[in-house]
Amino acid sequence: MCLAIPGQIVEMLDGDRHYAVVNVCGVRRKINIDLLKNEHLLLGDWVLIHVGFAMSKISEEQANEQLNLLSMLNESDEAIEEVQGYQFDNEKV
Amino acid sequence: MKTAKVNFTDSYIELAHGAGGKASRRLIEGLLVPYMMGDKPAELNDAAYVEANGSRLAFTADSFVVNPLVFPGGSIGELAVNGTINDLAMGGAKPLALVTTLIIEAGLATSELEREVAAIAKAAQRVGVPVVGGDTKVVEHGKADGLYITTAGIGLTDPRVSLSSRNVQPGDHVILSGAIGDHGITVLLARGELDLEADLTSDTRAVWPFVSALIEAAAPGLRWLRDPTRGGVATALNELARDAQVAVILDEEAIPVRPAVRGACEILGLDPLHIANEGQFLAVISPEYADIALKTLKSMPGGENAKCIGEIQAEPKKAVLARSQYGGTRLIDMLIGDPLPRIC
Amino acid sequence: MTTMKYVDEFRNPELIRKISEEIHRHVDPDYHYRFMEVCGGHTFSIFRFGLQNLLPENIELVHGPGCPVCILPMGRMDNGLSIAKQQDVIFTAFGDVMRVPGKHGTPLELKAKGADIRMVYSPLDALNIAMKNPDRQVVLFAIGFETTAPSTALTLMRARELDVPNFSVFSNHVLIIPAMQAILDSPDMRIDGFIGPGHVSSVIGARPYESIAKKYQKPIIISGFEPLDLLQSILMLVKQMREGRFEVENQYSRVVPYEGNMSALDVMKEVFEVRSLFEWRGLGAIQQSALKLRPEFAKWDAEVRFQVEGARVSDPQMAPCGQVLKGILKPHQCQLFGKECTPEHPVGALMVSSEGACAAYYHYVHLQEAVGE
Structure with a gap:
């Protein structure tokens, strides 16, 4: 929007x-x-x-992390589990 | 006299009717053509053809209104010459002569007028086309944004080429002469309202030298030419798709766009394909002549960025589609109204 | 094309294909998914990049209310335009508003007839126009969700600081959370999860969504706008559903911090207060869903200065924009779609904005016809 x-x-x-x-x-x-x-x-x-x-x-670190993670999809079974680990860091709450 | 079959229901003329997109088309086809051309209108092109003593002449007129009068890379006087020469060139015609009409707002500084007259003379000289006449009117202060110019031109068509959307065939290539959007974005930024700055200049130039070279190198393969002015490449190609009853399939990544044009379009939510150009043209060329045509353009100074940007297909008729590398497809529509910057 | 950092990497064709495959691999083929992208920017991207082509057929994307132009009721347009018609007024608005029809036409039409209506890129541009034209009243017709409201707020604080008496704001700023709740509360609604707004969330953060996720048991993924972002968000939604979770997750962490932007929230609070009721086009009146200027800013409030009455003009009856907005009707199921109502001659606002579901669909449906699907 x-x-x-x-x-x-x-x-x-x-x-x-x-x-x-x-x-x-x-x-x-x-x-x-x-x-x-x-x-x-x-x-x-x-x-x-x-x-x-x-x-x-904009956080360069977060951007790179996302791209790295996505580039590992299909290649490592862990990557897809990591996608969920993308959740917020609850400790900050 | 027969009554004209008018098909135009808008109650008022708005700016959009002059913006080169859908509304312009409605006005021309719904109101102007029925009166002036009757039931059997000629094909609507940048220039009209008139036969005289066995020669086929191209005849055109174009009006120029631009705010500001001077912008990086050009001014209204230069546009007024190049625009009309380009309309003749798009008809495959060697420009022979121009006449210009100046509508001047009372209060315009003589120095400004002189600057534009000099610009007209210089631009005409550069392509070797004489200005053979004209007219001058002065209107009240507040009524003409300083200066309006109308330029009419006459040219001689080359018997080796036949340019018409009717000649366009599936398999033909679409060639673009260079980077798009420079003029429209330069003028938009030159108005200063958006506070954006970029090192950009208008692309205004006469493209006849390029067309002339194309005729020499690839006349039999040359099917259709159009300069994508107001409404941009998207509008020009939609008109082609509609008139020729074909599909134009674009390779969007191949379309040359300068960084600053892209940047400004991203900031303002505009599509470079809708932005006006004053020194580029689109050519549809048969496959056997496409390579030589592209090579010819690229070998000329100012033609280095020419690209093959897509091809003609039989289906889906009347559509311009862009395909991306990953298999997404989007429909490229004509411009609706003026391009408006958006925040959403 | 030239590369743009933080844009082009997220349009990487190879990665796009990869995630698309991954989504296909993880969906339950026997279930029909209905995900709402709340934000019009997402709707625009989905059509702009042809993303629907890359999804399994049983994932349906429902286009949500996050388009400030689309939800603006005609009465507010009419109120604004009645101010624009006054002699000494310079009426300023974003380009988005210029083609939105009021009862007697659009701002562009009014401008063509002589009203001094100017397009601005930033609220600050409107303030500058006011400072350059001290003998004219300069009104900013402000629209937008929480992304845009802080900019209007800062502009008003600046107007107060510089004491610019001839500047005022007609606020149509709205809030996203009440709209999402209104949609979820409507009985005929079935949504499995949300692609949450990205840029709004950069201001409000993630916390406000948590009660929704919990109360309605729906997963919400705050998402970026590039193809990779949207596809990844859809993958995350599918995964949450498969695992029976309903959590707020942040796909757009390069831009959205958990707590949002405190400075932006502070300036909003200083300048605006929540209206008790605001009319949304299509969704009706929603409580506590919009912002008006605080009494301390009454001097710069166009509603006060021009004594705007709450003109309530109902939307064109024939046009069921609300049902489309809630995802109950698909745009092409509306009787007016593509006939009386087109992007060139819009009846409803969903056809005006390039973010509007109807405008997007208009192109898409033509595309379908075109490619013969």
Whole structure:
């Protein structure tokens, strides 16, 4: 329901700490980063952009983990069991 | 006089009727053609043909409205020349002469007008086609976005080619001259409303040199040409599928799209296949001439990105389909209205 | 095509085929599965990538209510457009809204007749227009679920901070959980599990779904939007059902943290309060299902400024959009489908948005006819 796409932070605006410049395939836009003020964003981080705001910091680790897991499907019986292990870490609750 | 068989029920003319998609088609076929061409309309192409003293002339007119007047890689004056030359080229005709009409808004700076007139002259010179006449009107301030230009052109068709959707056969190849979407996205970004920046320039250019080379190399295999302007590649190919009663099957991954065009389309939820181009064309070519045609285009400066993007099939009639590598299929529709950025 | 990180890896054809095979291997061939993808973005992806082709025939995907344009009742459109018609108003909206029909036409039609209606990409763009046009009233017609609401909220906080008096927001922001509950509570509904919204969940996190999973005993998988994400989510649903589980699982962990986005939730709470009742197109009035501006923000509330009455215009009677929205009727089973109601001339909103089930189906059905299935 909400179009949001990944972009990489290429410039932090010193003059205005509410904003950063992101790059999506060579297209740049100044976006508001207030919604991620607790994430301590750094240059080079990837964020999800929706209506001109950074909504979420993308986790490279989680992305790679998912792709690794899926690439093992069919090849190892454990992989399919792992798919279920994808559940939330309940300790955080 | 016989009454025209009008089939157009929309109460008002909206912007969509000029956007090159379905609504435009409805307006043209439902209201304009019945009055102007009667019961037996000629095939609707970029240029019309007129016979004169044994020669077959191509005749066309195109109007140009663009906001802003100047954008990276071009301006309205350059568009007004290239667009009309391209319409003639799509009719397989060597452009002979142009006339231009300027509708100027009172208050336009002379320097801006001069810049556009110079752009017209330069673009015409570049393809060696003279501007032989024209007209000038000035309208009240607030009524013409600075400047509108209409350019009419006349050209001489090459007797070696016969271009028509009727010639298109199953098995024919669809060739695209280069990367798509540059013009539409450049102008969209140049308006500044979206605050997006990219190193992109309009692709506006006259494509006659490419068509001329194709005629020399592959005339007998050349079936149909179209420049995918408003409405983009999707709309042009849907018109072909409909007119020729065939299917166009696209290999979506083969369609050249520049990174920044893709990026802007992803951000705005647009489809590059719906975005306007001003310097590309689609060619349907018989299989035996497809290789030489592609090689010819690729050997020319500015033709390096030409690609075979799909082929014609007999079924399913009137459809444009894109197939993906993993077996998914999607239907590519004509543009409906103007392409609108979306957030959902 | 150029590669896009975090997009193209998740369209890997080889992996897509692999998961598709895995789904085929794990389904119970004698059971007819009905999974609802709640979010219109998922509906769009499913059609865009032709994913239905890759699923066993006995998995049916039911298209849910997560399309903010689709569920917007005509009365709200009319209210908004009545403001747009006023002399000194610049009416701003996302492109999605521009083709949604009100009783007297769409925003685009109104614009063609001379109203100053402008499309914006971001709520902040609307605020900028207000600052550049201090002698005009600038209204943002805000739509969206919890993904978009924080952006509107931050924009309003900015308007207060900069004291922009000529800016106001007409809020149509809605909440996803009450809608899911409304669907599950309707007696004629049978859903085996949910493909849960991805981007909404990046804001609200996973916790709000847990009571639903428990109460209704339905598995819910929070899912990404690429083909690999959706197929993996379907595989996870099939697996939960096979194992008799009904849990909330997160397939989209690269984006969705368990607790959501606290900053976003905080700004929403500061600016918005929950409406006691809000009318959804197709689903009717749902309690506590939408957001309005708090009294502290009344100065920037278009409903207050323009004294909007609660115009309730019922949806076109002929169009059973609600039943389609709940998955009871398939789009093509509606009498108007493809005849009076097409993407070019939509009667109901499900035909307007490219996320709407009817618009998606319109293309799909044509595709079926086209490929002769």
